[in-house]
Amino acid sequence: MSRRTLAVVSAGLSQPSSTRLLADQLAAATGDELAGRGEQVDVHHIDLREHAHDVVNHLLTGFPSESLRAILDTVTGADGLIAVTPIFNASYNGLFKSFFDLIEAEALVDRPVLIAATGGTARHSLALEHALRPLFAYLHAVVVPTAVFAAPEDWSGGAAEGALRARIERSAAELAEQVHRRPPSTGPADPFALTTNFEDLLGRRDT
Amino acid sequence: MQFGVFTVGDVTVDPTTGREPTEHERIKAMVTIALKAEEVGLDVFATGEHHNPPFVPSSPTTMLGYIAARTKRLLLSTSTTLITTNDPVKIAEDYAMLQHLADGRVDLMMGRGNTGPVYPWFGQDIRNGIPLAIENYDLLRRLWREDVVDWKGRFRTPLQSFTSTPRPLDGVPPFVWHGSIRSPEIAEQAAYYGDGFFANHIFWPKEHTQRMVGLYRQRFEHYGHGSADQAIVGLGGQVFMRKNSQDAVREFRPYFDNAPVYGHGPSLEEFTRETPLTVGSPQQVIDRTLTFREYVGDYQRQLFLMDHAGLPLKTVLEQLDLLGEEVVPVLRKEFDALRPAHVPEAPTHASLVAAAGGAKDGTVHAVDDVTGKAPEAAR
DSSP states (O other), X not given: OOEEEEEEEEOOOSSSOHHHHHHHHHHHHHHXXXXXXXXXXXXXXXXXXXXXXXXXXXXXXXXXXXXXXXXXXXXXXXXXXXXXXXXXXXXXXXXXXXXXXXXXXXXXXXXXXXXXEEOSSGGGTTXXXXXXXXXXXXXXXXXXXXXXXXXXXXXXXXXXXXHHHHHHHHHHHHHHHHHHHSOOOOOSOOTTOOOSOHHHHHTOTTO | OEEEEEEOOBOOOBTTTTBOOOHHHHHHHHHHHHHHHHHTTOOEEEEOOOOSTTBOOSOHHHHHHHHHHHOSSOEEEESOEETTTSOHHHHHHXXXXXXXXXXXXXXXEEEOOOOTTHHHHTTOOGGGHHHXXXXXXXXXXXXXXXXXXXXXXXXXXXXXXXXXXXXXXXXXXXXXEEEOSSOHHHHHHHHHHTOEEEEOOSSSOHHHHXXXXXXXXXXXXXXXXXXXXXXXXXXXXXXEEOSSHHHHHHHHHHXXXXXXXXXXXXXXHHHHHHSSOEEEOHHHHHHHHHHHHHHHOSOSEEEEBOSOTTOOHHHHHHHHHHIIIIIHHHHXXXXXXXXXXXXXXXXXXXXXXXXXXXXXXXXXXXXXXTTOSOHHHHO
16 A cells, blocks of 8 residues: 545636535545555645736746745646646636646656536536647646536536536546556656766767 | 856836836946946956847947956956857857956856747757757867867867967966856756856745755766865845835835836745845845855855846946945955855966966967968077
């Protein structure tokens, strides 16, 4: 048995947020699935709304505040990522994209990711496939096959039931399986680590 | 320890008046600032190099040569010299010439430049930034140290029997610093040659500086140039002062809020907390600056950015008065008292000449066209 971390990023803007509600249910289901595979799980919830100013400041200054640095390290150092956004104008909202624009291109390579979204109408559901999946494909993350979209009708009764519940459980099982197959994360990469030898950079070796 | 100012050379609107200086005014202001730096007892003036608006200093040695003629003691440097897009042959020639004119009061800081479009204007590609910095600098070193160079590389035409003239003053090339914010390869490069490392240390959190300097020191020792604490480190810094710290904050805030680089982003309070920027009384600047050595160790050069964000010349000159009269004398005393004896000062022309066993004239005499002999032999 090993200890695993799940980073759960939600970009909902209202409080309470149906995006955060969906994120909570995905995290709980994934936690159960991992526990069933003998893994201990630490879940880190990240509500981007609380870091919105820091996200913009990082875009402008090129470096994160101390608290945003900790959030970015949590995301890039986790064993698995659950990323949930409301759909605005046919895509992820700006806050979600701005946050993931701060992730280094290599930081999520081979990282299991579950993508999910909420929206005012089920007609937005394919935004998951045409916007979120390509974003994480670009980052070379491993996006599980089942993406979860929750429309208003899915919340009737106040919680996910029926078809939405089934999708949550399927995607959670897929994410848990991907996490379980991999060795535990070694944490976020060190951007200041020296990875090259100077003689190689000079082109003097082997010549 | 050396103290000085470094300038980007930007033409920026004064946000409090809406007035934008002309290029001519800005160039003259940079010279005035350099002369003032010497007058108030600072040691170093360094100019940036840029090749696009809103920046004026495209020709650093022209400016530094002029300043050299009008100063006696001031050390002239760069912040930075673009080792990526300049031909290393031209850097070798220009700065050796400057060295002669300034009687050795010259050193340089190498940098890559971070503006993508500049590279193709000089026939290069930003994706080769690090390889260009490494190949060009290695050639530059040889041009200053070997009278006749045969060379072949990736990025410039080969050289055959090339002699860069004039030869470095007294047979000693200018000391070189390498500047980088977060590229470990550049800290490694500085360590490999035993050159200085300069951390920009403005606009970025101190953790970047701490990590980069730590890596440089460790690798400096690895390459056998001395112990880690003997490596030659320089830092930037950015300050704005008034006698009363509230006045400093009130006066600087509109410049901060509208500044290039960080304006319209974090608040002045957030930015002063997260980066080395200090806005307050001279005593606050002294206290903050003394904390720098706690995370980089004893270091040799401290340069301040003073003429940024559209601050008018008159204000900058007042700042330099405060820096020279109230801040630097205290810092000099405190840093000197804290530094152990085995930690060296930054190399100067005089110390490099002494280390080389005295001055040697490096003049290379041409071969006589008719006899094919060197002039001494032909006589």
